[in-house]
Amino acid sequence: MEIKYNFGTCDNLSLSRYFPYTYTDTTNYYNSLSADYITKEIMWTSPQSKNMYLIKITNESISSDNKKVIFIVTRQHPSESSTSFVTKGIIDKLINATDEESEKFRKRYIWYIIPMANPDGIYYGESQFNYLGQDLNDCWDNSIYTSGCSETTAMKTKILDINSLYGIDLFIDSHGSNLVVGGILRVNESISSGVSDTYFLRSARATK
Numbered sequence: 001m002e003i004k005y006n007f008g009t010c011d012n013l014s015l016s017r018y019f020p021y022t023y024t025d026t027t028n029y030y031n032s033l034s035a036d037y038i039t040k041e042i043m044w045t046s047p048q049s050k051n052m053y054l055i056k057i058t059n060e061s062i063s064s065d066n067k068k069v070i071f072i073v074t075r076q077h078p079s080e081s082s083t084s085f086v087t088k089g090i091i092d093k094l095i096n097a098t099d100e101e102s103e104k105f106r107k108r109y110i111w112y113i114i115p116m117a118n119p120d121g122i123y124y125g126e127s128q129f130n131y132l133g134q135d136l137n138d139c140w141d142n143s144i145y146t147s148g149c150s151e152t153t154a155m156k157t158k159i160l161d162i163n164s165l166y167g168i169d170l171f172i173d174s175h176g177s178n179l180v181v182g183g184i185l186r187v188n189e190s191i192s193s194g195v196s197d198t199y200f201l202r203s204a205r206a207t208k
């Protein structure tokens with residue numbers, strides 16, 4: 001197949017399957033977050049010295065006993081940049097200081113968000129894989145990569161810690177596709193389509 005395109009006389013040209021949301025974009029956004037109800041953590045550092053961030057958002061003045069816990073993982077697949085825009089929208093909503101609905105979300109829930117699950121893959125422009133050519137989504141139960149993937153191992157450790165501390169009520173694994181607008185949120189309950197989306201909680205079962 002041959003595709004012809006006339007680029008005209010532009011000096012700078014970028015071609016991208018998805019609108020870019022880079023490692024630096026995520027890092028700059030993470031660094032810019034400073035609202036009172038946010039706790040930030042560099043959860044893990046990759047073999048290529050790239051950071052995996054964890055963001056916790058809640059109203060800390062209200063006991064965790066009365067809250068549900070939601071855990072969101074974004075960008076296991078580097079090319080699915082639409083999910084970074086969706087996740088940024090979620091975070092922006094949750095930290096809105098003047099919005100009544102945002103305040104309810106902070107009072108009723110503890111939100112944990114990993115905005116960039118595959119920092120090496122994103123930094124080095126991978127599509128589906130990490131720096132070592134592993135698909136993180138196939139790493140959760142060690143059935144394909146028997147020794148695991150370091151990114152997934154780090155996430156599972158954190159998820160299990162939080163699950164034993166509070167019990168995770170809802171786990172969301174966000175993906176994107178060039179066939180849909182926005183992102184695809186896969187959750188820890190099978191849906192009526194019959195698609196089984198429970199694989200990522202085989203190790204981290206919700207208990208609450």
Ligand SMILES: [Zn+2]
Nearest residue numbers: 077080175176
């Ligand atoms: Zn994906």
